[in-house]
Structure formats: structure tokens, C-alpha cells
Amino acid sequence: MMMRILDRFEEILISVLMALAVALIFVAVVHRFSLGFAVDVVKWARVHDMPALQAAARSTFAWINSFKLTWAQEACIYLFVWMAKFGAAYGVRIGIHVGVDLLVERLTGTAKKAMTIIAISGGILFTGIVAWIGAEFVHHTWKGGQISADLEIKMWIVYLAVPAGSALMCFRFVQALWLYLRTGEIVQHDIGAVEGIEDDIGDFPLGGQR
Template sequence: MLLRILDRFEEVLISVLMAVAVALIFVAVVHRFSLGAAADLVGYARSHEMTGLQSAARSVFKAINSIKLTWAQEACIYLFVWMAKFGAAYGVRIGIHVGVDILVERLKDPAKRIVTAIAMSGGILFTAILVWIGTDFVYHVRLGGQTSPDLEMPMWIIYLAVPLGSALMCFRFIQALYLYLTTGYIAHHDLSSVDGVEEEAKDVAEGGHG
């Protein structure tokens, strides 16, 4: 039950972070384009001595310019950082991380089982170290009182993505190792769901036979 809640929370969090980032980028681009278009319209009206249009365009320009979105780029960067950290943990869970397993696939039990367990244990160790270092870093940043330039948000909150995302990733490695040792199952991404991959593999196979 708790694992299902965690899985769902992970998926929702990544989706929300991605949606908010995309929406912010869209709004910022529209805002910048509208500001430029309004400025061009003011210049056009002035050059053609269209006083009424010039006044209206200037009013629109001032209204758009009053909306400050200088923080949007910074916010998007932080959102993508959080999405990347938790997305990495999600990648471990569903098995989409890139891995060179050509040698492992040629091994037979028990060598294959030992090498796979060592590889997963390495992931656990690495992410555990990241949790430790990240937590120490966040602690010292909080003591320093550092804030972000545009959002003026405490940086320690933003940097929390490192220890929290790494902790979840470490848990996913532990989960994957336990599942492998007890059932022999390793999560892997189904490449047949990717458009073109199945057809390309088929063409390669047919070419090899030819």
C-alpha cells in the first residue's frame, strides 16, 4: 500500500513539475513576443503619424511591461533540476537508465547473478554518498542564508532536490536489488512501445540473415 502511494506520488510530482515548467516557458515566450510586438506597433504608429493607434499601443506596451517575468527562467531551471533528480529515481524503478550489459548478458548463473548484484550495490553506495554529501551541503547553505537572485527564495530549499532525489533513487536501487535477489526479475523498459524501434530491429535482423 505504501509503495503504491510512493509510486503514485513520484509520478504525479514529476508530471506536475514538468507541466509547470512548460507552462512558465510558454507564458514567458508569449510575454516577450507580445512586448516586442507592442513596441513595434508604437514605432509603426509614430512613423505614420497615427496618434490614436500610437496611444493605444503605448498603453498596451506599458500594461504588458508591468508584468514582470524575470523570475520565470530561474524558476524553470529549478523545476527541471527537481524533475531530473526525481526522474532519475523513476528511471531506476522502471528500468530506463542506459547501461552496458552486453557482457553481463553473456554470463551464466551464478556469475551473472553476482555481477548484477554488484552493479546494483554500486548504485546503492553511490546514491547513499550523494544523500550524505547533499544533506551536509544543504545544511551549510541554510546556515549561510543564501537566497536565489530573482525569486529571492532560500537556496537550501532548492538544493533539497539533491538529498531527497538521491534518497529516493537509493531506495529504488535497494528495491530493485531485493526484487532481483528474491525473484530474479530486473525492471526493463519495453522498447517495442517506442515508435520505429521494433521495425528497425526487424530490418536489421532481416539484413543480417540476408
């Protein structure tokens, strides 16, 4: 039950972060181009001696400019940082980061098993170290009281993505290792598969007739 909640939380968090980042980028781009368009209209109205249109364009420019989005770029960067860290953990879970390379595939028996265990254990060790170092860095940042330039939020909240995401990634590697030790299977992701869509083509991947 707890694992299902964790899996669902992971998926929802990544989806929400991605949606927020895309929406924010869209709004920022529209905002910037709207300002440019209003300036162009002011210039055009001035050249063609249209004071009413010029005044309207100036008012529009002032209204749009009142919405300050100088923080948007910084916010997008932080959203993508969080998304990337938890996305990496999700990748381990579905098998994108857990695989056997060409060398290991050529091995058999005990040698192949040993190399696979070493490879997955390396992922556990690396992500565990990153999580530990990241946690210490977050602690020092929290004590220092550093804040971001535009959003003016505590930077330890931003940097928390590193230990949190790395810890979850480490846990997913542990899961992968435990699965391999119990069943001999490695979680692998089929890059040609689309979640939620069943394959009605059978053995005809190019869409041929049955």
C-alpha cells in the same frame, strides 16, 4: 499500501513540476514576444503618422511590461532540477537505469548473477553517497541563509532536490536489488511500449496483418 502512495506521489510530483515548467516557459515566451510586437506597432504607427494607434500600442506595452517575469528563467531552472532528480528515481523504478550491458549478457550462471549484483550495488552506493553529501550541503546552505537572486527564496529549498531525489533513487536501487535476489528478474523498461495502451497487434510490431 505505503509503496503505492509513494509511487503515486512520485508520478504526480514529476507531472506537476513538468506542467508548471512548460506553462511558465510558454507564458514567458508570449510575454516577451508581446512586448516586442507592441514596440513594433509603436514604430509602425509613428512612421505612418497614426497617433491614436501609437498611443494605444504604448499603453499596451506599459500594461504588458507591468507583469514582471524576470524570475521566470530562474524558476524554470529550479523546476527542471527537481523534475530531473525525481525523474531519475522514477527511471530506476521502471527499469530505465537498471539494465544489463552487453558484457554481462554474455556471462552465464554465477558470474552473471555476481556482476548484476555488483552493478546494482554500485548504483546503491553512488546514490547513497550523493544523498549524504547533498544533505550536508543543504544543511550548510540552511545555516548560511543564502537566497536566490530573482525569486528570493531560501536556496536550501532548491538544493534539497539533490539529497531527496538521490535518497529516493537509492531506495529504488535497493528495491531492484531485492527483486533480483528474490526472483532473479531485473526491472527493465520496454522503450517501445506506451503506458495505458494495449498491444492489439500481437506478434506483428510493424502493424502487419494477422
